[in-house]
Amino acid sequence: EAQVTQNPRYLITVTGKKLTVTCSQNMNHEYMSWYRQDPGLGLRQIYYSMNVEVTDKGDVPEGYKVSRKEKRNFPLILESPSPNQTSLYFCASSAGGIPYEQYFGPGTRLTVT
Amino acid sequence: SQQGEEDPQALSIQEGENATMNCSYKTSINNLQWYRQNSGRGLVHLILIRSNEREKHSGRLRVTLDTSKKSSSLLITASRAADTASYFCATAPWNSGGSNYKLTFGKGTLLTVNP
Numbered sequence: 001e002a003q004v005t006q007n008p009r010y011l012i013t014v015t016g017k018k019l020t021v022t023c024s025q026n027m028n029h030e031y032m033s034w035y036r037q038d039p040g041l042g043l044r045q046i047y048y049s050m051n052v053e054v055t056d057k058g059d060v061p062e063g064y065k066v067s068r069k070e071k072r073n074f075p076l077i078l079e080s081p082s083p084n085q086t087s088l089y090f091c092a093s094s095a096g097g098i099p100y101e102q103y104f105g106p107g108t109r110l111t112v113t
Numbered sequence: 114s115q116q117g118e119e120d121p122q123a124l125s126i127q128e129g130e131n132a133t134m135n136c137s138y139k140t141s142i143n144n145l146q147w148y149r150q151n152s153g154r155g156l157v158h159l160i161l162i163r164s165n166e167r168e169k170h171s172g173r174l175r176v177t178l179d180t181s182k183k184s185s186s187l188l189i190t191a192s193r194a195a196d197t198a199s200y201f202c203a204t205a206p207w208n209s210g211g212s213n214y215k216l217t218f219g220k221g222t223l224l225t226v227n228p
Contacts, residue, residue, distance in 0.1 A: 004155075031214070033216065035218070040220065041220065042201065042218050042219055042220035042221055043156070043201065043203075043218035044218070045215055045216060045217065045218075048214055048215065048216070050214050056214060058215060059215070059217065088153065090155060090156070092156075098143060098144075098205060098214060099203075099205045099214060099215070099216040100144065100146075100161060100205075101146065101158045101161055102146070102148075102156070102158055102203075102216065103158070104155035104156045104157070105155055106154065106155050107153070107154065107155055
């Protein structure tokens with residue numbers, strides 16, 4: 001089954017404790033992206049990757065890191081999480097280097113206390 | 114600021130009626146996409162329209178694009194209770210230097226279809 005998986009689905013952590021949210025897709029997609037969704041703000045793009053080893057900032061990259069060492073994986077790293085990073089996070093992927101039809105993961109609900 | 118802005122923010126209709134949502138954007142685009150999200154779940158792609166297209170259909174969905182007005186509309190005909198969801202437009206911009214790889218979402222329209 002074609003899918004995007006994210007782990008963990010739910011995470012409660014404390015300020016400053018480094019964490020990684022994993023994202024994996026099995027569709028051989030070139031384009032992968034991370035978004036955060038907050039009430040009243042819609043989805044905002046954090047980082048995206050056009051292919052392996054090619055990443056770029058979205059609209060809200062501060063406080064986040066990403067890497068794309070393999071085509072299928074695109075982890076999101078929060079080196080020192082803060083309460084303002086409490087949010088619902090989505091990973092997505094699409095074929096081609098330009099963002100076309102995005103396949104979304106189920107989301108990761110992160111709470112930073 | 115958001116590239117895409119949906120209008121209205123919320124829409125409540127009766128089953129069987131048509132629902133129309135609008136999206137406005139600010140810069141030139143490569144394509145515009147519409148997504149649906151059921152409460153707190155992942156988004157599902159509905160339809161993509163390219164900048165050189167004016168109208169597309171998919172089942173009960175009809176999307177139009179007016180690049181001169183930088184706007185798009187999503188029409189859902191003969192709505193059902195199962196159409197209750199949030200609907201988002203997303204734009205992949207095109208800049209003078211070539212294609213841009215960002216995808217920018219609006220804040221969404223919450224559609225409620227009453228049985």
